[in-house]
Amino acid sequence: MSLSVPQNGVKGDNEPVIELFVKAGSDGESIGNCPFSQRLFMILWLKGVVFNVTTVDLKRKPADLQNLAPGTHPPFITFNGEVKTDVNKIEEFLEDVLCPPKYTKLGARHPESNTAGMDIFAKFSAFIKNSKPDANEGNQKYFTLSPPNKRPNAYCSVEYSHI
Template sequence: MMTLYSGTTCPFSQRCRIVLFEKGMDFQIIDVDLQNKPEDLAVMNPYNQVPVLVERDLILHESNIINEYIDERFPHPQLMPADPVMRARARLFLYRFEQELFAHIADIVKGNQKAADKARTIIRDNLTQLAPIFSKQKHMLGDEFSMLDVAIAPLLWRLDFYGIELPKQAAPLLKYAERIFSRPAYIEAMTPSEKAMRK
């Protein structure tokens, strides 16, 4: 059985919880207190961070790497595209999400006021650029739900919590976000602390 070490407010851990629930297989989630990390976390992950996935002698860290492994191990429903070209495009998107969106979250959470405001502006502008995609299609890669939707959803959930306000032209993105938030697996994967982040 797979065991996920997860943070109750961690957007990266939420990604992995979503995939585990989407797959509907047996797994165990261990909540890690990030203010008081267990000593073995640093042994499992050299960056001493969650999420970490353990399955027998395999220990993985990095949410997107964990999620690709779960997707390959339990292929139904498949979340990465089957076609190599689309798969490569999906990986490029995942990389860009990290660089252009998620890399800035740390500055909002623990940066000074100036750094936090700059990070909010960068995230707001990069998200707004994605909005036109959803005038044409239901999800990030087309009409099907995929790993890209999993990867971005925890940020969309936390927009108010992080103090990020999107302009009117981002309305299609917010509508898309509601579609993701209403998925049964998305709801099941949320922790009580995450539920409390958004009214």
């Protein structure tokens, strides 16, 4: 006897059982300021899926959590009992498994969008992290929004043939 599993990874009309483990805030209970934890939270929330959130105080990490994902720090998820720990792979997994028509597609429609975003993020990260003003000259010009130089806005004004 074979069971058919729909494309979105859940059997029949049942919702998947998802638990998101995130870093706790300074009080040990509220959701912390980890951008990776917040990103996974937003993905699940925007998908419209029901999920539980467990905050993990890294100072007092419970033993059962160490058994669940040994050597791993939050964020991570359990999806129908299976532990997933790599944030990038979790994002890809959620996009593949929680797919239309039941769940919203969150991925970019055009690959150029991802490239533009990664380029801006890389340049901005280098600009923020660099402590040497001389080395920041190229990136500073890139992020100056004065009228003669609107480089970040160039991504917004590019016309693509497929739009």
